[in-house]
Amino acid sequence: MLSVEIHKSERTTQGRRLQGLSILSTLVSVLVIFGLAGCGYQFRVEGAGPTIGGANPSASQEPTPRLVIQSLVNKSFEPNLETRYTNYLRHEFSSGSGTEVVPDSEAADLVLTGEILSVSLPTLSFSQTTTLESRAEVVMMVKVEETRTKKVVWSQLAKGSSEFYVTPDLQFNRALQNRAMEQAGRFAAADLAARFLLHVESGGLTRRAASPAPAAP
Numbered sequence: 715m716l717s718v719e720i721h722k723s724e725r726t727t728q729g730r731r732l733q734g735l736s737i738l739s740t741l742v743s744v745l746v747i748f749g750l751a752g753c754g755y756q757f758r759v760e761g762a763g764p765t766i767g768g769a770n771p772s773a774s775q776e777p778t779p780r781l782v783i784q785s786l787v788n789k790s791f792e793p794n795l796e797t798r799y800t801n802y803l804r805h806e807f808s809s810g811s812g813t814e815v816v817p818d819s820e821a822a823d824l825v826l827t828g829e830i831l832s833v834s835l836p837t838l839s840f841s842q843t844t845t846l847e848s849r850a851e852v853v854m855m856v857k858v859e860e861t862r863t864k865k866v867v868w869s870q871l872a873k874g875s876s877e878f879y880v881t882p883d884l885q886f887n888r889a890l891q892n893r894a895m896e897q898a899g900r901f902a903a904a905d906l907a908a909r910f911l912l913h914v915e916s917g918g919l920t921r922r923a924a925s926p927a928p929a930a931p
Contacts (some may be wrong), residue, residue, distance in 0.1 A: 779813050779814070779823040780823045781813040781815050781823070782815075782825045783800065783815060784826065786800050786829060786830055786854070786856075787830070789831055795899065798896065799854065802900050803828075803906065810911055812910065822861055823861055824859065824860060825859050825861055828855055829856075833852050848878060848891075849877045850876050850894035850897075851898060852873065852899050855869070856872070868913050868918065876898045876901065878893065878894040
């Protein structure tokens with residue numbers, strides 16, 4: 715009976731020693747890692763990381779196309795909009811369209827032309843005697859051509875709108891209406907720039923340039 719208890723005690727002691735050695739080994743490993751970090755060693759992952767959206771790395775090596783934006787043609791009943799709307803397009807395309815907007819006098823790869831098709835002022839709310847709220851709606855159509863070949867590489871219809879309240883003061887109402895038409899034009903220009911940027915980033919210009927010319931009949 716005494717022999718059995720001695721053996722149990724020895725096994726318990728050995729188990730505690732093994733457990734202590736395991737803990738000691740873990741602590742030593744942790745200290746070694748921290749020691750290497752303190753000496754200037756770093757663990758790094760080599761190579762380029764993943765690309766969001768799976769874009770082709772070679773696309774970024776393409777030169778930025780140069781774009782000329784010509785004055786829009788105003789076909790709406792509202793006068794003097796073509797200059798302002800053209801400036802909105804130049805500003806938005808310069809901010810983010812994947813192109814470099816240059817003056818008409820400089821050489822360019824692409825040229826943008828377009829028209830202000832319509833400007834409307836539908837009523838949103840009204841009483842029995844007067845209009846309370848209205849909206850300015852603008853419709854523009856633009857196209858982008860290659861300067862050298864005159865081929866259309868992109869075309870888009872865009873709409874912009876902005877609401878305004880109607881007051882008994884006719885002069886103030888006209889100011890509110892003009893402001894709403896300006897905002898609608900800016901919204902349409904921003905939408906066109908964003909759509910063209912998507913076209914450029916998706917390789918639309920590259921695919922069009924690489925497509926073979928149609929065979930002669």
